Amino acid sequence: MRIRLLILLIGAVIRLHALGQDVRFHPDEALYSTFARHAALNGDWLLHGTLDKPPIAIYADAISMTLFAARVENTILNFDSRTGEFAARLPSTFAHIALIAVVYALAMRLYQDRRVAAWAALLVACSPVAIAFSGTAFTDGLMLLFMALALLSVSRANWLWGGIWLALAIGSKQQGIFYAPLVIALGWALHGLTLRRLALIALPIGIGVLMLIVWDVARAQESNVWTLASANYVPIQLITGDELSPRLGTWLEFGRLILGTPTFLLIGAAALALINRTIREPRQPSTVIDAILAVYALAYFVSHWLISFNLYDRYLLPLIPLLAILSARGGLWAWRWISRIMPQQEGSLIIGVIVFVLVTGGWNAAEGNVNVGGDGSGGERGVYTGIDELAAYLNSKPLGAILYDRWLGWELGYYLGEWTDKRKVYYPTTDLLVEGALNQTDPAPRYFPAPINQPITEWLDALRAAGFT
DSSP states (O other): OHHHHHHHHHHHHHHHHHHHHHOOHHHHHHHHHHHHHHHHHOOOOOOOOOOOOOOOHHHHHHHHHHHOOEEEEETOOOOOOOHHHHHHHHHHHHHHHHHHHHHHHHHHHOOHHHHHHHHHHHHHOOOOHHHHHHHHOHHHHHHHHHHHHHHHHHHTTTHHHHHHHHHHHHHHGGGGGGEEEEEEEHHHHHHOOOOHHOOOOOOHHHHHHHHHHHHHHHHTOSSSSHHHHHHHHHOBOOOGGHHHHHHHHHHHHHHHHTTEEEHHHHHHHHHHHHHHHHHTTOOOOOOOOHHHHHHHHHHHHHHHHHHHOOGGGGGGGHHHHHHHHHHHHHHHHHHHHHTSSHHHHHHHHHHHHHHHHHHHHHHHHHTOSSSSSSTTGGGSSSSTHHHHHHEEEHHOOTOOOEEESOOHHHHHHHHHHHTTOOOEOOSHHHHOOOOOOHHHOOOOOOOOOOOSSSHHHHHHHHHHHOOOO
């Protein structure tokens, strides 16, 4: 009990530290948070607009904004952008903390081994990828928690709840359906499979999807959620030969942080342990469970490499519970061999060093010093630093000022606020900008905001040639 609580405390402290970092929204965070803010302040719970995600995670953000951010200011409900950032990221932080406990319970249920459960929970608690996303407003945090809860429910032979949790995962993000084969396979290995059990899983999923369709139809938007989501996540074709190496390099670069510094050592130990157990004890239930988790993890990794999905770092998150459990199993198997030739005192020292490396790696990720997550995605940190100051500057300008916003999109829209009186216009090319600017007869002042790293000379030259200063 004390070890469990200590691991949970370590994970919670690291994640709360990540939540407290002073970083601005990633574009997708700004998108989802804008919808959540509109629900919290304007009552738009149908989430009208161009949206590619189902509503559950966004509703969680909106409720958090209502509880922890919204205040009446000058007779209207409002909050500043910084308070909104904190409130929007809070549900994901709590979901990632809860995930640690769920993985512990799942590992215990699968293997009845407290050491495996404790190490798996510690690996999740200190996972740099999990930590980097815990303090963000992406929809993946709730999805991942619900996916893990579906596995836990089915491991306890609670088929109906397995389906309910999967339905909630899909309602947070469509990719929640990817765990359905794993949930079914795990249930089969542990308890056997019947048509009744399959129906108990499928029924809540079907009801959940139907409710999502009804919600989407009620929104009455030009493009539905499913069409927009398919732009990033429909397996249209296999990649070409010249993409093999670059995509694998990108995927491995993200993946090396999934369990911290010893990621590949732990996965290698897990692979060796699985091979050893398959040869020596092929019929053991634990060997079958190992194989199911490993085959699914490998299939997920390879499919995202070879199929022309967009490669986003957050797509690694569903692998974290599986690789943590398998790595805990493989690490303990390797430790049994090593401990035979090592004095107990030295062994304890090595374990202490491993724990220290994991915790410090997690803390480093909480401070944003990794190339995954929101602000640090793709190795670029601080890309949107100052956007809140820019928004405050623009908001101080006269009523109805026109903002020709070529690059900042949802981010600038969020930081301008729910009740801004500025008009934001997007033109994708210099010709269209000039044409639109010349056709605009309103005498309101106009502004052309641009990030410092964008090549604006062409745009300014075109505007000057058209007579603008």
